Amino acid sequence: MNRMELLKYDIIIIGSGIAGFKAAIHASQASKDLKIAVISKLHAMRSHSVSAEGGVSAVLYGKERNDSYDLHAYDTIKGSDYLADQDAVEILVKNAPQEIAFFDHIGVPWNRDEKGIVMQRPFGGMTIPRTVFAADETGFFMMRALYDETKSLGNVDIFHEHFVTTLLMKNKEFAGAYAINLADGSEKIFEAKACIIATGGFARIYGFTTTAHSSTGDGTALAYNAGASLKDMEFVQFHPTGLVPNGILITEAARGEGGYLRNAKGRRFMEDYAKAKMELAPRDIISRAIITEIEKGNGIKHGESDMEHVQLDLTHLDPKKLDERLPMVKDIAMKTIGVDPGKEPLPVRPAAHFTMGGINSDNEGRVLDGAEKAMRGLWTAGEAGCVSVHGANRLGSNSLSECAVWGRIAGEEAAKYAKTQRFADEKILSQLISDEEGRLKSILEKSGDVNPYELKEQLNRVMDTYFYVYRSTGKMKKGIAQLAKIKKQFYSVRVEDKGRIYNTNFRDVLELGNMICLADIVAQCAANRKESRGAHAMLEYTKRDDKKWLKHTIAFKSGDSTQLSYSQVRITRWKPQERKY
Ligand SMILES: Cc1cc2nc3c(=O)[nH]c(=O)nc-3n(C[C@H](O)[C@H](O)[C@H](O)COP(=O)(O)OP(=O)(O)OC[C@H]3O[C@@H](n4cnc5c(N)ncnc54)[C@H](O)[C@@H]3O)c2cc1C
Numbered sequence: 001m002n003r004m005e006l007l008k009y010d011i012i013i014i015g016s017g018i019a020g021f022k023a024a025i026h027a028s029q030a031s032k033d034l035k036i037a038v039i040s041k042l043h044a045m046r047s048h049s050v051s052a053e054g055g056v057s058a059v060l061y062g063k064e065r066n067d068s069y070d071l072h073a074y075d076t077i078k079g080s081d082y083l084a085d086q087d088a089v090e091i092l093v094k095n096a097p098q099e100i101a102f103f104d105h106i107g108v109p110w111n112r113d114e115k116g117i118v119m120q121r122p123f124g125g126m127t128i129p130r131t132v133f134a135a136d137e138t139g140f141f142m143m144r145a146l147y148d149e150t151k152s153l154g155n156v157d158i159f160h161e162h163f164v165t166t167l168l169m170k171n172k173e174f175a176g177a178y179a180i181n182l183a184d185g186s187e188k189i190f191e192a193k194a195c196i197i198a199t200g201g202f203a204r205i206y207g208f209t210t211t212a213h214s215s216t217g218d219g220t221a222l223a224y225n226a227g228a229s230l231k232d233m234e235f236v237q238f239h240p241t242g243l244v245p246n247g248i249l250i251t252e253a254a255r256g257e258g259g260y261l262r263n264a265k266g267r268r269f270m271e272d273y274a275k276a277k278m279e280l281a282p283r284d285i286i287s288r289a290i291i292t293e294i295e296k297g298n299g300i301k302h303g304e305s306d307m308e309h310v311q312l313d314l315t316h317l318d319p320k321k322l323d324e325r326l327p328m329v330k331d332i333a334m335k336t337i338g339v340d341p342g343k344e345p346l347p348v349r350p351a352a353h354f355t356m357g358g359i360n361s362d363n364e365g366r367v368l369d370g371a372e373k374a375m376r377g378l379w380t381a382g383e384a385g386c387v388s389v390h391g392a393n394r395l396g397s398n399s400l401s402e403c404a405v406w407g408r409i410a411g412e413e414a415a416k417y418a419k420t421q422r423f424a425d426e427k428i429l430s431q432l433i434s435d436e437e438g439r440l441k442s443i444l445e446k447s448g449d450v451n452p453y454e455l456k457e458q459l460n461r462v463m464d465t466y467f468y469v470y471r472s473t474g475k476m477k478k479g480i481a482q483l484a485k486i487k488k489q490f491y492s493v494r495v496e497d498k499g500r501i502y503n504t505n506f507r508d509v510l511e512l513g514n515m516i517c518l519a520d521i522v523a524q525c526a527a528n529r530k531e532s533r534g535a536h537a538m539l540e541y542t543k544r545d546d547k548k549w550l551k552h553t554i555a556f557k558s559g560d561s562t563q564l565s566y567s568q569v570r571i572t573r574w575k576p577q578e579r580k581y
Helices: 018-030 069-079 086-105 138-151 218-225 283-298 319-325 327-337 398-418 426-445 452-466 473-490 504-528
Strands: 004-014 036-039 156-159 162-170 173-181 187-197 236-243 260-262 308-313 346-355 358-360 366-368 374-380 551-558 561-568
Touching (some): 004 018, 004 173, 004 398, 018 036, 018 398, 036 187, 069 086, 086 398, 138 156, 138 398, 162 187, 162 218, 162 426, 162 504, 173 426, 187 218, 218 358, 218 374, 236 283, 260 283, 283 346, 319 327, 358 366, 374 398, 426 504, 452 473, 452 504, 504 551, 504 561
Parallel strands (some): 004 036, 004 187, 036 156, 187 374
Antiparallel strands (some): 162 173, 173 187, 236 346, 308 346, 366 374, 551 561
């Protein structure tokens, strides 16, 4: 207990990505009397959102561009393979335009044409160009504006590099969060009335991934351990164009701006899989097409890594377009693999990119428990949550809209709640704090012999091998058995560094624990769903089966194991149809 600090806030927001900052701003605007903390395990500006590239979807100039909320909703629902909750999708599409204006007002330099009109680019699965962008650094510009705005509010404190280890829960009611200040190892207890979990996705359970090293799903695991349910965890999005061999994203905007996908024979193979949409079909369809091409022997072997890949060809694009609209693509390719995309095609293959599943929430962003009842004091927003607007497959550029829309909703709702609540009883809190202190001490002082970095590699290998683009019962069974061994080994993980200052070794072990927990849930949910829908493609069950499986998977903790149940998909106006592009 030596260096523990107790802080009191009305609302804490865990995560300083686009969802977290948006929540902070709207909670603050709801009442200047509220004291708000944003807590981030990274420097806030290093949150994964800064790397978002292609843009944000929203209906702008509907009449002039032949667009409408209904069309955006239809594209999203069809893209989701009809697993999205349609009332939530309507909230998304109707609120997204005001978010573009919001970001405009706080200083995001949206690309505009010569008349000053905001431009929109095509994105996969969208009927018309609907993606608003700031070159291919959209996330960076949004984050910079949000950070400046948040700092100017007066009633929001930002805690950089503070790692939240657990939620302090009084039964199923939120009371606070326990965090370690990474700089000096001291503990901070954030006692609060409401909490918004905006900790991003968990695609780092895979090895070949476009996501930041920090996308370990901590908040999702913390919520699960606190009694929340997780929804549709089997649906992990594989982005078709992860750069080989490092997995760095080559944004879909590259295809939106006219890029082609070619196989070893130089053929634009998408003609065989989605003739009408070609390279702008949804991601699940293109990822499957790439793997099918590779399995047919039409892939190309990458010399250094042995990885098989196809090619993303941008060589026919006007060099000016490449420089003005896709500067980051060029920069990434030149710096990391020494290829100039204006001169040579890029080697690409599907990489884990986004997690459609996450913390189960209602349309107000309230976190739901295993019985799907709202938990007091807990909200979620952004990629950590599953409201669900993406269903079985997200359309590119819908995530930033989701972060913006539900950041706002969760911030406003949490503010309303916090104004009427009291802090939890001190006695209950001190017991919870001492329990967590004991748990952390036991992990830090354990005398095990398992190297956490080797264990993480094993975890990544299992997920890359058995739970990738195509899944089969046999392979997943093997994967689940290996995950069980990994889970066991985690009990013998050794934290080499026993110090306090920037103990990243300890942090890595805590993150690994969260990833193992989530990988196990993904595996169980995937093995359970006996159909192919969106990003979950089964070799034995090749078709979508609406009779049996038009339902969300709900996973929650029951003792030491995970229990699965189901909930209905809310279908309002768009009846499930065969998905053709
Ligand atoms: C390379 C790339 C490009 C993308 N481009 C686009 C795009 O153009 N358009 C689009 O719509 N989507 C895009 N996406 C998806 C989109 O970027 C993300 O879904 C979105 O940015 C997630 O934002 P977030 O606010 O939910 O979380 P994040 O931005 O991931 O932030 C998570 C926050 O949680 C904090 N955190 C996590 N764990 C802890 C803990 N234990 N303690 C304290 N803090 C914690 C982190 O420090 C961080 O601040 C892209 C994804 C990738 C990988």
